[in-house]
Amino acid sequence: MKNFLIVVIGGLAALLLVMVARTMLMGGGSVTAAAPADFTAYDGEAIAARLGTAIRIPTVSKSLEATPDAQAFAGIAKFLSEAYPAAHAAMEREIVGEYSLIYKWPGTNIGADTGANTSPQKPIGFIAHLDVVPVETGTEDEWTRPPFSGAVHDGSVWGRGALDNKGQLIALMEAAERLASEGFAPARDIYFLFGHDEELGGDKGAGAIAAHLKARSVSLAWTIDEGSGLAQGIVPGIEKPVALISTAEKGSVTLRFTARGQGGHSSTPAPDTAVSILARAVLAVTDNPYPLKLDDNVIAFLHALAGEMPFSRRLIMTNLWLTGPLVKGQLKSDALTAASLHTTTAPTIIKGGEKSNILPQQATAIVNYRIHPRDNVEAVRDRAVKLINDDRVTVEIAGGREPSPQSSASGEGYRAIAATTTAIFGDIVLAPALTLQGTDSRHYADIADDNYRFTPFIYTPDDLQRIHGTDERVKIENLAGAAAWYEALMRRTAGAAS
Numbered sequence: 001m002k003n004f005l006i007v008v009i010g011g012l013a014a015l016l017l018v019m020v021a022r023t024m025l026m027g028g029g030s031v032t033a034a035a036p037a038d039f040t041a042y043d044g045e046a047i048a049a050r051l052g053t054a055i056r057i058p059t060v061s062k063s064l065e066a067t068p069d070a071q072a073f074a075g076i077a078k079f080l081s082e083a084y085p086a087a088h089a090a091m092e093r094e095i096v097g098e099y100s101l102i103y104k105w106p107g108t109n110i111g112a113d114t115g116a117n118t119s120p121q122k123p124i125g126f127i128a129h130l131d132v133v134p135v136e137t138g139t140e141d142e143w144t145r146p147p148f149s150g151a152v153h154d155g156s157v158w159g160r161g162a163l164d165n166k167g168q169l170i171a172l173m174e175a176a177e178r179l180a181s182e183g184f185a186p187a188r189d190i191y192f193l194f195g196h197d198e199e200l201g202g203d204k205g206a207g208a209i210a211a212h213l214k215a216r217s218v219s220l221a222w223t224i225d226e227g228s229g230l231a232q233g234i235v236p237g238i239e240k241p242v243a244l245i246s247t248a249e250k251g252s253v254t255l256r257f258t259a260r261g262q263g264g265h266s267s268t269p270a271p272d273t274a275v276s277i278l279a280r281a282v283l284a285v286t287d288n289p290y291p292l293k294l295d296d297n298v299i300a301f302l303h304a305l306a307g308e309m310p311f312s313r314r315l316i317m318t319n320l321w322l323t324g325p326l327v328k329g330q331l332k333s334d335a336l337t338a339a340s341l342h343t344t345t346a347p348t349i350i351k352g353g354e355k356s357n358i359l360p361q362q363a364t365a366i367v368n369y370r371i372h373p374r375d376n377v378e379a380v381r382d383r384a385v386k387l388i389n390d391d392r393v394t395v396e397i398a399g400g401r402e403p404s405p406q407s408s409a410s411g412e413g414y415r416a417i418a419a420t421t422t423a424i425f426g427d428i429v430l431a432p433a434l435t436l437q438g439t440d441s442r443h444y445a446d447i448a449d450d451n452y453r454f455t456p457f458i459y460t461p462d463d464l465q466r467i468h469g470t471d472e473r474v475k476i477e478n479l480a481g482a483a484a485w486y487e488a489l490m491r492r493t494a495g496a497a498s
Protein backbone atom coordinates (compact mmCIF):
# COMPACT_ATOMS: atom_id res chain seq x y z
CA MET A 1 0.00 0.00 0.00
CA LYS A 2 2.79 2.39 0.93
CA ASN A 3 4.60 1.70 -2.30
CA PHE A 4 1.42 2.31 -4.18
CA LEU A 5 0.98 5.69 -2.47
CA ILE A 6 4.51 6.69 -3.34
CA VAL A 7 3.87 5.85 -6.97
CA VAL A 8 0.63 7.86 -6.99
CA ILE A 9 2.19 10.88 -5.26
CA GLY A 10 5.26 10.62 -7.47
CA GLY A 11 3.02 10.50 -10.52
CA LEU A 12 1.03 13.53 -9.40
CA ALA A 13 4.18 15.51 -8.71
CA ALA A 14 5.50 14.68 -12.18
CA LEU A 15 2.16 15.69 -13.71
CA LEU A 16 2.21 19.00 -11.87
CA LEU A 17 5.76 19.59 -13.00
CA VAL A 18 4.79 18.98 -16.63
CA MET A 19 1.83 21.33 -16.32
CA VAL A 20 3.85 24.09 -14.70
CA ALA A 21 6.67 23.68 -17.23
CA ARG A 22 4.23 23.89 -20.13
CA THR A 23 2.63 26.96 -18.59
CA MET A 24 6.00 28.67 -18.11
CA LEU A 25 7.06 27.81 -21.65
CA MET A 26 3.88 29.34 -23.00
CA GLY A 27 5.03 32.56 -21.38
CA GLY A 28 2.97 35.27 -19.79
CA GLY A 29 2.31 38.89 -20.59
CA SER A 30 4.34 40.90 -23.00
CA VAL A 31 7.77 39.90 -24.14
CA THR A 32 8.42 42.81 -26.46
CA ALA A 33 6.54 45.89 -25.38
CA ALA A 34 5.91 47.37 -28.80
CA ALA A 35 4.09 50.66 -28.53
CA PRO A 36 1.09 51.50 -30.68
CA ALA A 37 1.96 53.47 -33.80
CA ASP A 38 1.31 57.16 -34.16
CA PHE A 39 -1.81 57.75 -36.24
CA THR A 40 -1.39 61.50 -36.41
CA ALA A 41 -0.35 61.33 -40.05
CA TYR A 42 -4.08 60.92 -40.62
CA ASP A 43 -6.41 63.82 -39.98
CA GLY A 44 -9.20 62.12 -38.05
CA GLU A 45 -11.61 65.05 -38.33
CA ALA A 46 -11.25 65.17 -42.11
CA ILE A 47 -11.81 61.41 -42.38
CA ALA A 48 -14.84 61.76 -40.12
CA ALA A 49 -16.31 64.44 -42.36
CA ARG A 50 -15.87 62.24 -45.43
CA LEU A 51 -17.47 59.27 -43.66
CA GLY A 52 -20.34 61.56 -42.67
CA THR A 53 -20.92 62.35 -46.36
CA ALA A 54 -20.87 58.62 -47.23
CA ILE A 55 -23.44 57.89 -44.49
CA ARG A 56 -25.77 60.57 -45.86
CA ILE A 57 -25.97 58.65 -49.14
CA PRO A 58 -28.74 56.13 -48.34
CA THR A 59 -27.45 52.96 -50.00
CA VAL A 60 -30.04 50.84 -48.20
CA SER A 61 -30.54 47.18 -49.08
CA LYS A 62 -34.24 46.72 -48.42
CA SER A 63 -35.07 43.24 -49.68
CA LEU A 64 -34.21 40.81 -52.45
CA GLU A 65 -37.42 41.83 -54.25
CA ALA A 66 -36.83 45.60 -54.07
CA THR A 67 -34.90 47.35 -56.82
CA PRO A 68 -31.70 48.91 -55.47
CA ASP A 69 -31.73 52.69 -55.17
CA ALA A 70 -29.82 53.46 -58.38
CA GLN A 71 -29.38 57.11 -57.47
CA ALA A 72 -27.83 56.29 -54.10
CA PHE A 73 -25.40 53.70 -55.48
CA ALA A 74 -24.39 56.03 -58.33
CA GLY A 75 -24.00 58.70 -55.67
CA ILE A 76 -21.59 56.72 -53.53
CA ALA A 77 -19.50 55.76 -56.57
CA LYS A 78 -19.29 59.43 -57.57
CA PHE A 79 -18.48 60.46 -54.01
CA LEU A 80 -15.56 57.99 -53.84
CA SER A 81 -14.14 59.26 -57.12
CA GLU A 82 -14.33 62.88 -56.01
CA ALA A 83 -13.12 62.38 -52.44
CA TYR A 84 -10.16 60.20 -53.44
CA PRO A 85 -8.80 61.63 -56.71
CA ALA A 86 -5.24 60.29 -56.40
CA ALA A 87 -6.47 56.77 -55.67
CA HIS A 88 -8.80 57.02 -58.65
CA ALA A 89 -6.02 58.12 -60.94
CA ALA A 90 -3.79 55.25 -59.77
CA MET A 91 -6.43 52.51 -60.00
CA GLU A 92 -8.66 51.17 -62.74
CA ARG A 93 -12.34 51.08 -61.84
CA GLU A 94 -15.04 48.84 -63.22
CA ILE A 95 -18.72 48.64 -62.36
CA VAL A 96 -20.09 45.10 -62.07
CA GLY A 97 -23.64 43.95 -61.40
CA GLU A 98 -24.82 47.51 -62.10
CA TYR A 99 -23.80 48.94 -58.74
CA SER A 100 -20.77 47.06 -57.38
CA LEU A 101 -17.26 48.41 -57.81
CA ILE A 102 -13.95 46.77 -58.62
CA TYR A 103 -10.78 48.79 -58.33
CA LYS A 104 -7.56 47.34 -59.63
CA TRP A 105 -4.25 48.87 -58.64
CA PRO A 106 -1.90 47.30 -61.17
CA GLY A 107 1.29 45.92 -59.69
CA THR A 108 4.74 46.42 -61.13
CA ASN A 109 5.09 42.67 -60.57
CA ILE A 110 8.76 42.90 -59.82
CA GLY A 111 9.64 40.37 -57.16
CA ALA A 112 12.56 40.61 -54.80
CA ASP A 113 14.46 38.29 -57.09
CA THR A 114 14.39 39.53 -60.67
CA GLY A 115 15.85 36.28 -61.98
CA ALA A 116 14.10 34.40 -64.75
CA ASN A 117 12.36 31.99 -62.39
CA THR A 118 10.60 34.60 -60.33
CA SER A 119 6.90 34.67 -60.94
CA PRO A 120 4.94 37.68 -59.77
CA GLN A 121 3.11 37.31 -56.48
CA LYS A 122 -0.61 36.66 -56.75
CA PRO A 123 -2.83 39.68 -56.17
CA ILE A 124 -4.52 40.49 -52.88
CA GLY A 125 -8.11 41.65 -52.42
CA PHE A 126 -9.58 44.15 -49.98
CA ILE A 127 -13.32 43.58 -49.58
CA ALA A 128 -15.93 46.01 -48.26
CA HIS A 129 -19.58 46.62 -49.01
CA LEU A 130 -21.41 49.73 -50.11
CA ASP A 131 -24.88 48.88 -48.80
CA VAL A 132 -26.37 49.20 -45.34
CA VAL A 133 -29.34 47.62 -43.56
CA PRO A 134 -32.52 49.68 -43.21
CA VAL A 135 -33.43 51.39 -39.98
CA GLU A 136 -36.18 49.32 -38.43
CA THR A 137 -39.55 51.05 -38.79
CA GLY A 138 -40.61 52.76 -35.60
CA THR A 139 -37.07 52.98 -34.17
CA GLU A 140 -35.97 56.18 -35.96
CA ASP A 141 -36.93 58.27 -32.94
CA GLU A 142 -34.72 56.19 -30.65
CA TRP A 143 -31.61 57.47 -32.42
CA THR A 144 -29.74 60.23 -30.58
CA ARG A 145 -28.75 61.64 -34.00
CA PRO A 146 -30.84 60.87 -37.09
CA PRO A 147 -29.61 57.60 -38.67
CA PHE A 148 -28.61 59.16 -41.98
CA SER A 149 -27.22 62.40 -40.56
CA GLY A 150 -23.58 61.33 -40.61
CA ALA A 151 -23.20 63.69 -37.65
CA VAL A 152 -19.75 64.12 -36.14
CA HIS A 153 -20.28 64.46 -32.44
CA ASP A 154 -18.58 63.43 -29.18
CA GLY A 155 -15.56 62.03 -31.01
CA SER A 156 -17.66 59.69 -33.15
CA VAL A 157 -19.33 59.62 -36.55
CA TRP A 158 -22.98 58.67 -36.16
CA GLY A 159 -25.30 56.87 -38.50
CA ARG A 160 -26.30 53.70 -40.26
CA GLY A 161 -23.21 52.12 -41.81
CA ALA A 162 -20.67 53.89 -39.56
CA LEU A 163 -19.43 50.47 -38.40
CA ASP A 164 -21.04 48.22 -40.99
CA ASN A 165 -19.41 48.86 -43.36
CA LYS A 166 -18.80 52.42 -44.57
CA GLY A 167 -16.26 53.13 -41.84
CA GLN A 168 -14.09 50.34 -43.19
CA LEU A 169 -14.70 51.41 -46.80
CA ILE A 170 -13.60 54.97 -46.02
CA ALA A 171 -10.53 53.92 -43.98
CA LEU A 172 -9.42 51.77 -46.89
CA MET A 173 -9.85 54.58 -49.40
CA GLU A 174 -8.00 57.01 -47.09
CA ALA A 175 -5.02 54.65 -47.05
CA ALA A 176 -5.10 54.26 -50.85
CA GLU A 177 -5.34 58.01 -51.34
CA ARG A 178 -2.35 58.64 -49.15
CA LEU A 179 -0.25 55.94 -50.81
CA ALA A 180 -1.26 57.06 -54.30
CA SER A 181 -0.48 60.69 -53.50
CA GLU A 182 3.03 59.61 -52.60
CA GLY A 183 3.39 57.76 -55.90
CA PHE A 184 3.25 54.31 -54.29
CA ALA A 185 3.41 51.60 -56.96
CA PRO A 186 2.41 48.20 -55.58
CA ALA A 187 4.70 45.30 -56.39
CA ARG A 188 1.68 43.06 -56.96
CA ASP A 189 -1.88 43.75 -58.10
CA ILE A 190 -4.19 45.03 -55.39
CA TYR A 191 -7.95 44.78 -55.80
CA PHE A 192 -10.62 46.67 -53.92
CA LEU A 193 -13.87 44.72 -54.17
CA PHE A 194 -16.96 46.65 -53.10
CA GLY A 195 -20.24 44.74 -53.32
CA HIS A 196 -23.62 46.46 -53.23
CA ASP A 197 -25.85 43.78 -51.68
CA GLU A 198 -23.89 42.15 -48.86
CA GLU A 199 -26.81 42.67 -46.52
CA LEU A 200 -28.97 40.56 -48.85
CA GLY A 201 -26.46 37.74 -49.27
CA GLY A 202 -24.15 39.30 -51.84
CA ASP A 203 -25.15 37.17 -54.83
CA LYS A 204 -25.59 40.07 -57.24
CA GLY A 205 -22.63 42.06 -55.94
CA ALA A 206 -19.73 40.03 -54.57
CA GLY A 207 -21.02 36.96 -56.41
CA ALA A 208 -20.93 38.84 -59.73
CA ILE A 209 -17.52 40.36 -58.96
CA ALA A 210 -16.05 36.93 -58.21
CA ALA A 211 -17.53 35.47 -61.42
CA HIS A 212 -16.15 38.41 -63.38
CA LEU A 213 -12.65 37.92 -61.96
CA LYS A 214 -12.83 34.17 -62.46
CA ALA A 215 -13.73 34.67 -66.13
CA ARG A 216 -10.50 36.66 -66.42
CA SER A 217 -8.55 33.91 -64.67
CA VAL A 218 -7.74 36.17 -61.73
CA SER A 219 -6.52 34.10 -58.81
CA LEU A 220 -5.97 35.91 -55.52
CA ALA A 221 -3.47 34.98 -52.85
CA TRP A 222 -5.80 36.15 -50.12
CA THR A 223 -8.58 38.59 -49.32
CA ILE A 224 -9.48 40.59 -46.25
CA ASP A 225 -13.01 41.59 -45.31
CA GLU A 226 -15.21 42.52 -42.35
CA GLY A 227 -16.30 39.78 -39.95
CA SER A 228 -14.04 40.18 -36.94
CA GLY A 229 -11.73 42.74 -35.39
CA LEU A 230 -10.11 43.99 -32.21
CA ALA A 231 -12.32 42.95 -29.31
CA GLN A 232 -12.13 45.01 -26.13
CA GLY A 233 -14.04 43.90 -23.04
CA ILE A 234 -15.49 41.03 -25.05
CA VAL A 235 -13.08 38.21 -24.24
CA PRO A 236 -13.63 37.44 -20.54
CA GLY A 237 -10.65 38.15 -18.29
CA ILE A 238 -8.67 40.27 -20.75
CA GLU A 239 -8.67 44.05 -20.53
CA LYS A 240 -6.53 44.87 -23.55
CA PRO A 241 -7.96 44.57 -27.06
CA VAL A 242 -7.60 41.09 -28.54
CA ALA A 243 -7.09 40.88 -32.30
CA LEU A 244 -9.39 38.11 -33.49
CA ILE A 245 -8.36 37.26 -37.04
CA SER A 246 -11.12 35.20 -38.56
CA THR A 247 -10.07 32.34 -40.82
CA ALA A 248 -13.54 31.02 -41.70
CA GLU A 249 -17.23 31.73 -41.48
CA LYS A 250 -20.11 29.51 -40.55
CA GLY A 251 -22.70 28.32 -43.02
CA SER A 252 -26.40 28.10 -42.40
CA VAL A 253 -29.28 25.79 -43.15
CA THR A 254 -32.95 25.96 -42.36
CA LEU A 255 -34.74 22.62 -42.01
CA ARG A 256 -38.50 22.19 -42.18
CA PHE A 257 -39.87 19.29 -40.14
CA THR A 258 -43.35 18.20 -41.17
CA ALA A 259 -45.17 15.69 -38.96
CA ARG A 260 -48.28 13.90 -40.20
CA GLY A 261 -50.94 12.37 -38.01
CA GLN A 262 -54.45 11.06 -38.16
CA GLY A 263 -57.04 13.84 -38.39
CA GLY A 264 -60.42 13.70 -36.72
CA HIS A 265 -62.15 14.82 -33.54
CA SER A 266 -60.08 15.42 -30.43
CA SER A 267 -62.44 13.23 -28.39
CA THR A 268 -61.04 10.08 -30.01
CA PRO A 269 -57.32 10.69 -30.51
CA ALA A 270 -54.73 8.10 -31.48
CA PRO A 271 -51.87 7.82 -28.96
CA ASP A 272 -49.96 10.38 -31.02
CA THR A 273 -51.12 13.49 -32.88
CA ALA A 274 -49.20 15.48 -35.50
CA VAL A 275 -48.39 17.91 -32.70
CA SER A 276 -46.90 15.37 -30.32
CA ILE A 277 -44.94 13.69 -33.13
CA LEU A 278 -43.54 17.06 -34.15
CA ALA A 279 -42.73 18.04 -30.57
CA ARG A 280 -40.75 14.84 -30.16
CA ALA A 281 -38.89 15.54 -33.43
CA VAL A 282 -37.88 19.00 -32.25
CA LEU A 283 -36.70 17.65 -28.91
CA ALA A 284 -34.74 14.93 -30.68
CA VAL A 285 -32.50 17.58 -32.26
CA THR A 286 -32.31 20.03 -29.36
CA ASP A 287 -31.61 17.29 -26.81
CA ASN A 288 -28.73 16.08 -28.98
CA PRO A 289 -26.73 19.21 -29.81
CA TYR A 290 -23.60 18.98 -31.89
CA PRO A 291 -20.63 18.19 -29.67
CA LEU A 292 -18.32 21.09 -28.87
CA LYS A 293 -14.81 20.52 -30.14
CA LEU A 294 -11.51 22.10 -29.24
CA ASP A 295 -10.03 21.97 -32.75
CA ASP A 296 -6.60 23.30 -33.73
CA ASN A 297 -7.91 26.85 -34.19
CA VAL A 298 -9.65 26.90 -30.83
CA ILE A 299 -6.54 25.54 -29.16
CA ALA A 300 -4.42 28.21 -30.88
CA PHE A 301 -6.96 30.78 -29.67
CA LEU A 302 -6.84 29.55 -26.05
CA HIS A 303 -3.05 29.35 -26.06
CA ALA A 304 -2.82 32.92 -27.39
CA LEU A 305 -5.10 34.18 -24.64
CA ALA A 306 -3.33 32.18 -21.94
CA GLY A 307 -0.36 34.55 -22.03
CA GLU A 308 -2.59 37.35 -20.73
CA MET A 309 -4.16 35.33 -17.94
CA PRO A 310 -3.15 35.00 -14.30
CA PHE A 311 -0.97 31.96 -13.60
CA SER A 312 -3.78 29.75 -12.30
CA ARG A 313 -5.90 30.24 -15.41
CA ARG A 314 -2.85 29.98 -17.64
CA LEU A 315 -2.11 26.64 -16.03
CA ILE A 316 -5.52 25.41 -17.12
CA MET A 317 -5.40 26.85 -20.63
CA THR A 318 -1.96 25.58 -21.52
CA ASN A 319 -2.69 22.04 -20.38
CA LEU A 320 -5.74 21.31 -22.46
CA TRP A 321 -4.60 17.71 -22.90
CA LEU A 322 -5.73 17.36 -19.28
CA THR A 323 -8.10 20.25 -18.69
CA GLY A 324 -9.94 20.13 -22.06
CA PRO A 325 -13.28 18.92 -20.63
CA LEU A 326 -13.20 21.59 -17.91
CA VAL A 327 -12.46 24.36 -20.43
CA LYS A 328 -15.13 23.06 -22.79
CA GLY A 329 -17.64 23.19 -19.95
CA GLN A 330 -16.77 26.84 -19.35
CA LEU A 331 -16.93 27.80 -23.00
CA LYS A 332 -20.28 26.04 -23.29
CA SER A 333 -21.85 28.27 -20.66
CA ASP A 334 -21.46 31.36 -22.87
CA ALA A 335 -23.66 31.38 -25.99
CA LEU A 336 -21.09 33.32 -28.03
CA THR A 337 -18.11 31.08 -27.30
CA ALA A 338 -20.25 27.95 -27.50
CA ALA A 339 -21.35 28.97 -31.01
CA SER A 340 -17.71 29.05 -32.13
CA LEU A 341 -17.18 25.45 -31.10
CA HIS A 342 -19.98 23.64 -32.87
CA THR A 343 -22.90 23.73 -35.28
CA THR A 344 -25.78 25.37 -33.44
CA THR A 345 -29.41 24.17 -33.47
CA ALA A 346 -32.21 26.72 -33.10
CA PRO A 347 -35.91 25.88 -33.52
CA THR A 348 -37.47 29.21 -34.49
CA ILE A 349 -41.01 28.55 -35.74
CA ILE A 350 -43.59 25.91 -34.85
CA LYS A 351 -47.08 25.61 -36.32
CA GLY A 352 -49.89 23.09 -36.24
CA GLY A 353 -53.57 22.89 -35.58
CA GLU A 354 -56.36 25.41 -36.00
CA LYS A 355 -58.99 24.51 -33.47
CA SER A 356 -58.88 23.13 -29.95
CA ASN A 357 -61.12 20.15 -30.73
CA ILE A 358 -59.72 19.13 -34.13
CA LEU A 359 -56.75 16.80 -34.56
CA PRO A 360 -54.43 18.43 -37.05
CA GLN A 361 -53.26 16.24 -39.93
CA GLN A 362 -50.04 18.15 -40.14
CA ALA A 363 -47.70 20.23 -38.01
CA THR A 364 -44.47 21.94 -39.05
CA ALA A 365 -41.39 23.28 -37.32
CA ILE A 366 -38.55 25.40 -38.68
CA VAL A 367 -35.12 24.77 -37.26
CA ASN A 368 -32.20 27.05 -38.16
CA TYR A 369 -28.68 25.67 -37.93
CA ARG A 370 -25.44 27.65 -38.15
CA ILE A 371 -22.93 25.25 -39.61
CA HIS A 372 -19.39 24.92 -38.33
CA PRO A 373 -16.78 24.56 -41.12
CA ARG A 374 -16.29 20.89 -40.24
CA ASP A 375 -19.97 20.11 -41.06
CA ASN A 376 -22.09 20.69 -44.17
CA VAL A 377 -25.71 21.22 -45.25
CA GLU A 378 -26.42 17.63 -46.32
CA ALA A 379 -24.83 16.18 -43.22
CA VAL A 380 -26.95 18.41 -40.99
CA ARG A 381 -30.12 17.16 -42.70
CA ASP A 382 -29.00 13.53 -42.50
CA ARG A 383 -28.18 13.85 -38.82
CA ALA A 384 -31.62 15.34 -38.08
CA VAL A 385 -33.36 12.50 -39.94
CA LYS A 386 -31.38 9.96 -37.96
CA LEU A 387 -32.07 11.61 -34.61
CA ILE A 388 -35.79 11.97 -35.30
CA ASN A 389 -35.93 8.36 -36.49
CA ASP A 390 -39.64 8.54 -37.32
CA ASP A 391 -40.99 8.11 -40.84
CA ARG A 392 -44.08 10.13 -39.97
CA VAL A 393 -41.80 13.16 -40.03
CA THR A 394 -40.29 14.54 -43.25
CA VAL A 395 -37.22 16.75 -43.12
CA GLU A 396 -36.62 19.21 -45.95
CA ILE A 397 -33.93 21.77 -46.62
CA ALA A 398 -35.58 25.19 -46.82
CA GLY A 399 -32.58 27.24 -47.90
CA GLY A 400 -28.98 27.14 -46.85
CA ARG A 401 -25.37 27.88 -47.64
CA GLU A 402 -22.26 25.88 -46.93
CA PRO A 403 -19.69 27.12 -44.39
CA SER A 404 -16.57 28.63 -45.90
CA PRO A 405 -13.41 26.63 -46.27
CA GLN A 406 -10.94 27.07 -43.43
CA SER A 407 -8.15 29.50 -44.36
CA SER A 408 -4.60 29.04 -43.16
CA ALA A 409 -3.69 30.53 -39.77
CA SER A 410 -0.01 30.42 -40.76
CA GLY A 411 -0.08 31.55 -44.40
CA GLU A 412 1.33 34.74 -45.88
CA GLY A 413 -1.89 36.71 -45.47
CA TYR A 414 -2.45 35.74 -41.85
CA ARG A 415 1.13 36.53 -40.91
CA ALA A 416 0.95 39.91 -42.66
CA ILE A 417 -2.32 40.81 -40.92
CA ALA A 418 -0.86 39.75 -37.55
CA ALA A 419 2.42 41.63 -38.03
CA THR A 420 0.63 44.77 -39.22
CA THR A 421 -1.68 44.65 -36.21
CA THR A 422 1.25 44.46 -33.81
CA ALA A 423 3.02 47.29 -35.64
CA ILE A 424 -0.02 49.57 -35.41
CA PHE A 425 -1.70 48.59 -32.15
CA GLY A 426 1.27 47.51 -30.09
CA ASP A 427 1.90 44.24 -28.39
CA ILE A 428 -1.59 42.80 -28.09
CA VAL A 429 -2.91 39.25 -28.20
CA LEU A 430 -3.61 37.87 -31.67
CA ALA A 431 -5.68 34.75 -32.21
CA PRO A 432 -7.49 32.99 -35.04
CA ALA A 433 -11.28 33.14 -34.82
CA LEU A 434 -14.46 32.03 -36.55
CA THR A 435 -17.05 34.45 -37.97
CA LEU A 436 -20.54 33.38 -36.90
CA GLN A 437 -22.45 35.42 -39.52
CA GLY A 438 -22.20 35.55 -43.29
CA THR A 439 -19.93 38.00 -45.14
CA ASP A 440 -19.17 38.71 -48.80
CA SER A 441 -15.90 36.78 -48.37
CA ARG A 442 -17.51 33.44 -49.04
CA HIS A 443 -18.14 34.45 -52.66
CA TYR A 444 -14.38 34.68 -53.14
CA ALA A 445 -13.50 31.29 -51.65
CA ASP A 446 -13.30 29.90 -55.14
CA ILE A 447 -10.81 32.41 -56.53
CA ALA A 448 -8.61 33.04 -53.48
CA ASP A 449 -6.27 30.71 -51.61
CA ASP A 450 -7.27 32.22 -48.27
CA ASN A 451 -9.98 34.58 -47.04
CA TYR A 452 -9.55 36.51 -43.82
CA ARG A 453 -12.08 38.59 -41.95
CA PHE A 454 -10.67 41.38 -39.84
CA THR A 455 -11.55 45.07 -39.53
CA PRO A 456 -8.89 47.03 -37.63
CA PHE A 457 -11.43 48.78 -35.39
CA ILE A 458 -11.53 48.33 -31.63
CA TYR A 459 -15.01 47.01 -30.84
CA THR A 460 -16.63 47.11 -27.41
CA PRO A 461 -19.73 45.11 -26.42
CA ASP A 462 -21.84 48.27 -27.01
CA ASP A 463 -20.51 48.56 -30.56
CA LEU A 464 -21.61 45.01 -31.33
CA GLN A 465 -25.17 45.87 -30.29
CA ARG A 466 -25.20 48.97 -32.46
CA ILE A 467 -24.29 47.09 -35.63
CA HIS A 468 -27.65 46.79 -37.43
CA GLY A 469 -29.07 48.52 -34.31
CA THR A 470 -29.83 51.97 -32.94
CA ASP A 471 -27.17 54.70 -32.56
CA GLU A 472 -24.60 52.93 -34.73
CA ARG A 473 -21.44 55.01 -34.61
CA VAL A 474 -17.68 54.75 -34.93
CA LYS A 475 -14.99 56.53 -32.96
CA ILE A 476 -12.84 58.91 -35.00
CA GLU A 477 -9.67 57.39 -33.53
CA ASN A 478 -10.81 54.03 -34.92
CA LEU A 479 -10.97 55.54 -38.39
CA ALA A 480 -7.48 57.03 -38.24
CA GLY A 481 -6.08 53.81 -36.76
CA ALA A 482 -7.71 51.71 -39.46
CA ALA A 483 -6.43 53.95 -42.25
CA ALA A 484 -2.89 53.67 -40.83
CA TRP A 485 -3.35 49.91 -40.55
CA TYR A 486 -4.49 49.47 -44.17
CA GLU A 487 -1.60 51.61 -45.34
CA ALA A 488 0.87 49.52 -43.34
CA LEU A 489 -0.64 46.27 -44.61
CA MET A 490 -0.37 47.40 -48.23
CA ARG A 491 3.21 48.54 -47.74
CA ARG A 492 4.09 45.26 -46.06
CA THR A 493 2.49 42.98 -48.62
CA ALA A 494 2.79 44.98 -51.82
CA GLY A 495 5.63 47.36 -51.09
CA ALA A 496 8.56 47.73 -53.44
CA ALA A 497 11.12 44.94 -53.38
CA SER A 498 13.83 45.47 -50.85
Ligand SMILES: [Zn+2]
Nearest residue numbers: 164165198226
Ligand atom coordinates in the same frame (compact mmCIF):
# COMPACT_ATOMS: atom_id res chain seq x y z
ZN1 LIG B 1 -21.39 44.20 -43.14
